[in-house]
Amino acid sequence: MSTTFHEDVSSTVLRRMKEGGFDFARVHPIEFYAVFPEQDRAQTAAQKFRGETINTQVFPREDGSWNLQVSKVMYATFDGIGDFEQDLEHLVEPLGGVLDGWGVTQELEGLSV
Numbered sequence: 001m002s003t004t005f006h007e008d009v010s011s012t013v014l015r016r017m018k019e020g021g022f023d024f025a026r027v028h029p030i031e032f033y034a035v036f037p038e039q040d041r042a043q044t045a046a047q048k049f050r051g052e053t054i055n056t057q058v059f060p061r062e063d064g065s066w067n068l069q070v071s072k073v074m075y076a077t078f079d080g081i082g083d084f085e086q087d088l089e090h091l092v093e094p095l096g097g098v099l100d101g102w103g104v105t106q107e108l109e110g111l112s113v
Contacts, residue, residue: 009101010081017076017104027073032084033100034068034092035061041095042066048091068097076104 018024036042039058045068046056053073061067070088074080081102089099 010078010085013102014076014078014081022076022104024076027075028104029055029071029073030076030081030084030102030104032070032072032088032102034070034088034097035100036066036068036092036095036097038096039066041097042068045092045095045097046070067100068092 034042034045036045039060042058046058049056049070055071057067057069057071059067059069072084074084085099085102092099
């Protein structure tokens with residue numbers, strides 16, 4: 001996947017987050033995703049991430065491939081997300097993985113369910 005594609009998607013998502021009132025002034029756990037053909041490759045990639053601001057999970061997908069979810073506590077900035085995506089891509093591609101996007105949960109105050 002091209003860097004330009006990632007930049008376009010990230011720009012659009014960040015713009016929509018801003019329009020929705022997202023709080024960019026504080027850090028958030030941002031989830032980055034990659035897909036692997038085999039569980040052992042996803043787990044190898046997951047083991048590369050250590051630190052108090054990073055959490056990883058590996059879980060199966062319905063199509064038989066494996067998801068790697070890397071959660072990093074950070075500010076939601078274009079450059080920060082782009083840099084981490086680029087680092088993640090360099091790590092997962094040699095293991096046969098491909099990036100599958102990123103996301104962040106927006107907490108809405110004052111809503112009762």
